[in-house]
Amino acid sequence: MVISDLNYEEITNAPNSAYQSEDLFTLIEFMGVKDLHIKHDQETGLKAIVSIHSIKSGSSLGGCRCIEYPSTRAAIIDAMRLSRGMSYKSAICNLAYGGGKSVIIKPKVIEDKEAFFKAFGRFVQQLNGRYITAKDSGTLVSDMDIIATETNYVACTTPHDNQEGDPSPFTAHGVLKGIEACVKYKLNRDDLENLHVAIQGVGHVGYHLGKLLHERGVKLTVADINEASTKRCRDEFNANVVGVDEIYAVECDIFAPCALGAILNEHTIPELNTKIVAGSANNQLALERYGLMLRKQEILYAPDFAINSGGLIQAVAFYRKENVEKIMMDIDFIYDRMLEIFTRADKEDLPTNKVAIEIAKEYTLSHDES
Numbered sequence: 001m002v003i004s005d006l007n008y009e010e011i012t013n014a015p016n017s018a019y020q021s022e023d024l025f026t027l028i029e030f031m032g033v034k035d036l037h038i039k040h041d042q043e044t045g046l047k048a049i050v051s052i053h054s055i056k057s058g059s060s061l062g063g064c065r066c067i068e069y070p071s072t073r074a075a076i077i078d079a080m081r082l083s084r085g086m087s088y089k090s091a092i093c094n095l096a097y098g099g100g101k102s103v104i105i106k107p108k109v110i111e112d113k114e115a116f117f118k119a120f121g122r123f124v125q126q127l128n129g130r131y132i133t134a135k136d137s138g139t140l141v142s143d144m145d146i147i148a149t150e151t152n153y154v155a156c157t158t159p160h161d162n163q164e165g166d167p168s169p170f171t172a173h174g175v176l177k178g179i180e181a182c183v184k185y186k187l188n189r190d191d192l193e194n195l196h197v198a199i200q201g202v203g204h205v206g207y208h209l210g211k212l213l214h215e216r217g218v219k220l221t222v223a224d225i226n227e228a229s230t231k232r233c234r235d236e237f238n239a240n241v242v243g244v245d246e247i248y249a250v251e252c253d254i255f256a257p258c259a260l261g262a263i264l265n266e267h268t269i270p271e272l273n274t275k276i277v278a279g280s281a282n283n284q285l286a287l288e289r290y291g292l293m294l295r296k297q298e299i300l301y302a303p304d305f306a307i308n309s310g311g312l313i314q315a316v317a318f319y320r321k322e323n324v325e326k327i328m329m330d331i332d333f334i335y336d337r338m339l340e341i342f343t344r345a346d347k348e349d350l351p352t353n354k355v356a357i358e359i360a361k362e363y364t365l366s367h368d369e370s
């Protein structure tokens with residue numbers, strides 16, 4: 001079973017009983033989802049869910065996740081939570097799209113991949129543009145190409161017109177901008193030279209982030225379950241390598257989670273020996289209230305959906321066929337947005353994650369269309 005980015009602790013232990021409710025409409029109301037679409041294509045075995053949390057300019061946008069789930073209910077909750085996250089992410093970036101997400105319950109075997117993703121493409125097409133799909137965990141650019149044979153409402157297809165397909169370098173660039181904003185706000189510095197960053201997970205985003213930081217004279221410590229990934233960072237960036245359980249306690253200026261969700265919790269936060277937490281992973285806080293715990297420890301937390309939005313900005317630009325210069329300018333805005341969040345958090349004496357959600361909600365509500 002693989003369920004990434006899904007904060008199960010929050011779902012199973014939530015005092016609010018809506019998560020436990022057997023009634024689907026109670027769940028939909030609790031999550032604030034606009035509409036939920038379910039497709040079972042008997043011929044191909046496709047079981048898919050599209051959750052639309054908000055709509056702007058007629059469309060919501062978000063990736064298609066194809067992973068195994070323990071139950072249909074878990075898949076529906078995942079789709080709804082992720083679509084809500086996309087609303088926040090899109091709103092905080094000032095993008096003209098609402099939040100949507102699709103989930104495909106991955107079968108043990110996909111007999112005919114082409115037919116399977118074509119069926120998904122027809123499902124997306126039936127929604128008539130209310131939802132635009134893109135690549136996410138468990139789907140490939142080549143899957144998007146198959147989907148694109150049935151619908152135009154798809155981003156992240158094979159690159160053309162000099163556009164880039166992989167969002168990871170763009171996400172990493174956005175995280176760099178977020179880190180620069182954290183350093184300006186917390187350390188009152190305009191450069192990163194000789195600072196020490198500990199990166200948890202040096203996969204697609206973590207590696208690119210390491211490269212950007214190394215180029216700026218940053219000292220790196222990395223951890224990853226994949227030895228080849230840490231070796232690459234040691235060879236190319238002279239990074240220090242520590243075990244996956246040791247990374248939290250590394251004395252550093254910035255801890256950058258770029259691997260998994262729910263890694264900031266009551267066990268790990270007391271271990272942290274950093275001034276700033278700023279990384280790409282989705283749903284870093286196991287529970288929203290851990291944002292307050294970080295604030296009490298005087299650790300500046302860069303809200304995940306704001307700092308990791310570079311990939312979404314790239315997907316939107318790719319869909320609109322915009323050029324790379326425009327994408328980079330939009331991603332650079334993450335710096336200003338972060339400073340806005342930090343300033344407001346101090347003014348209102350609130351955790352940064354709460355302020356980021358407030359800003360996103362204000363923007364979503366003022367621009368939402370049904």
Ligand code: NAD
Nearest residue numbers: 167168171201203204205224225244258259280281282311
């Ligand atoms: P990835 O799978 O390429 O990289 C994740 C890395 O984390 C892998 O190298 C993996 O081996 C490592 N890892 C797994 N468990 C670990 C552990 N316990 N300790 C240390 N390392 C561990 O994924 P990615 O595309 O680089 O994304 C990283 C994170 O950023 C994810 O949470 C993803 O949802 C989020 N994110 C990615 C993008 C993007 O553009 N790729 C955009 C937004 C958010």
